[in-house]
Amino acid sequence: MKHAKIYRYSLPMDSGVILRHTRLATREGLILELSDNGRLGHGEIAPLPEFSQETVDDAAKQIEQVLSDWLANKPIDWDALYPSVAFGFSVALAELEGELPEQGNFLTAPLCSGDPDELVQKLADMPGQKVAKIKVGMYEAIRDGMVVNMFLEAIPDLMLRLDANRQWTPTKAQQFAQYVSPVFRSRIAFLEEPCQTPKESLAFAQDTGIALAWDETVRDDGFALAAAEGLRAVVIKPTLVGSLDTVKSLVSQAHALGMDAVISSSLESSFGLNQLARIAYWLTPDTLPGLDTVDLFGAQLDTPWPGCALPLTSLTDCSFVWQQTA
Numbered sequence: 001m002k003h004a005k006i007y008r009y010s011l012p013m014d015s016g017v018i019l020r021h022t023r024l025a026t027r028e029g030l031i032l033e034l035s036d037n038g039r040l041g042h043g044e045i046a047p048l049p050e051f052s053q054e055t056v057d058d059a060a061k062q063i064e065q066v067l068s069d070w071l072a073n074k075p076i077d078w079d080a081l082y083p084s085v086a087f088g089f090s091v092a093l094a095e096l097e098g099e100l101p102e103q104g105n106f107l108t109a110p111l112c113s114g115d116p117d118e119l120v121q122k123l124a125d126m127p128g129q130k131v132a133k134i135k136v137g138m139y140e141a142i143r144d145g146m147v148v149n150m151f152l153e154a155i156p157d158l159m160l161r162l163d164a165n166r167q168w169t170p171t172k173a174q175q176f177a178q179y180v181s182p183v184f185r186s187r188i189a190f191l192e193e194p195c196q197t198p199k200e201s202l203a204f205a206q207d208t209g210i211a212l213a214w215d216e217t218v219r220d221d222g223f224a225l226a227a228a229e230g231l232r233a234v235v236i237k238p239t240l241v242g243s244l245d246t247v248k249s250l251v252s253q254a255h256a257l258g259m260d261a262v263i264s265s266s267l268e269s270s271f272g273l274n275q276l277a278r279i280a281y282w283l284t285p286d287t288l289p290g291l292d293t294v295d296l297f298g299a300q301l302d303t304p305w306p307g308c309a310l311p312l313t314s315l316t317d318c319s320f321v322w323q324q325t326a
Contacts, residue, residue, distance in 0.1 A: 004067040005033040006060065006322040007315050011269060012298030019050040019267075020165075027267055027297065028056045030063065031315060032092045034070075041096025044272035045088035051240055051266065054082040063089065064322055071326035083242040090244035091275055104277030105285065106306045108292035109133045109161055112151065123158070131159045131189065131288050136176065137167030145179025152184040161262075161290070163192040163235075166216055170200050177208040185210050190233045190260075193217065205230030213262070218250065225253045233260035235290065238276065240266055251283045264290035270300035270308065 010028045017024045029046030045063060047054045054062075062085050069076060070089075078086055094100040109131045110122050123130045134151070136144040152158060168176065173194045180188070190213035195201040198217045205212035206229050213233035217223060219240055234254045238247045247263075254261040263280040265273060273291050280289035294305040300312045 001035075001037065002071050002326045003035045004071060004322075004324055005320070006063065006067070007031040007033070007318040008056070008060070008321045009269065009301055009313070009318040011301060011313065014296050014298065017267075017296050019048070022050055024049060024267075027269065029269060029272070030056065030060055030088070030321075031271060031302070031318065032063065032067070032088055033315075034067075034092045034096050036096060039096050039098075041092040041094070042271075042275075043088035043090070043092030043095070044268055044275065045084045046239055046266065046268050046272060047082070047084045048239060048266040052082070052084055054084060058082065059085050060321065067322075068324060071324055073326075078243055078245075081243070084239050086243040086246070087238045087241070091279075094244055095275075100275070100278055101282050102278065103281050104274060105281040105289055106277050106291075107288055109288050109290055110292050111135070123155070129159055130155065130157055131161065133161040133163065133290065133292070135165075136162050136191075137164035137194075141168055141172040141176040142179055145176040148176075148188070149180050149184060152180075152187050159187050159189045161189050161192070161213075163215070164194045166193045166196050168194050168196070170195055170204060173200075173204045174208075177204070177210060180210070182209070192235055202228055202230060213260075215264075225250065225257065225259075227257045227259075231259065233262055235262045235264050237264050237266045238279070239268060239272075244279075247279070248283060260284075260287050262287055262290055265293045267293055267296065269297070269302075270294050270305045270310075270312075271303045273305055274303045 008030055010026050013024050013027055032043045034041040045059050047056055047059055059082055112132045112134055188210050190211045192213045192215040194204050201212055211232040212230045213235050215235040236250050251261040261284050263276055263284055276291055294308050300310045302315045304312055
């Protein structure tokens, strides 16, 4: 016997969470539960405001039809699914079939700001290479350059990942680079999307020697991954990319080209983050994932993130919105 359920959650967010131009007060999403002859599989569908084209309501309507088709053993048109729906449903199926490993990579590149001494303490227990992340592009480019330079100077064994979200013009990007000492630039693991177009970003990387990573570019229409001077990594946000097969393909392409592939969050709940950690362990075992977002929430969901003290909301406390049996 096959059975499917959908829960809907709404979790409070830290008051300082801003996505592009919107302050995010709550995070909403769906949790799927599939069962088939005693086996269970779960997945999270959580379109990200300002980034996903679909809303949670759009996703809920689509996944109800998808689950009805699955229960009836009808074929699924994966190409017609919203990315968040394709990802959450494919993860639930992978867990149902025992394909998704139980072990996860829970080491993360911590988001850092403020006093570098505080970051030193946070990184002290990190095994191996010390890696942290800084969001840039929200303030003046010169200020960002000075902050990055400060961290790299204060912590000699630190590698930094930077994310600009396409916020800079080529001029602003050059202003940033001018304030990062050339001797430190090799310790920038990569800078995600510094400029507003891939062409401008590649030119910046080649001119400054600061390594580049694709993020938004992966989701551009007609994108095809190709090697390029200065391009070092691909950041993969599965909720925004699509099915697990799509994620696997991107990882394989990146590795074949000698690039890093980084599994990264789209502000999923602790439930979804735990599954992303398992995917990261499975597909990118030698790369630190970008999953340090649970502290942006006011509560966790069902599955706690290791070491997180936030209160835990159970699935039974969420809205039960749909179920069907075949």
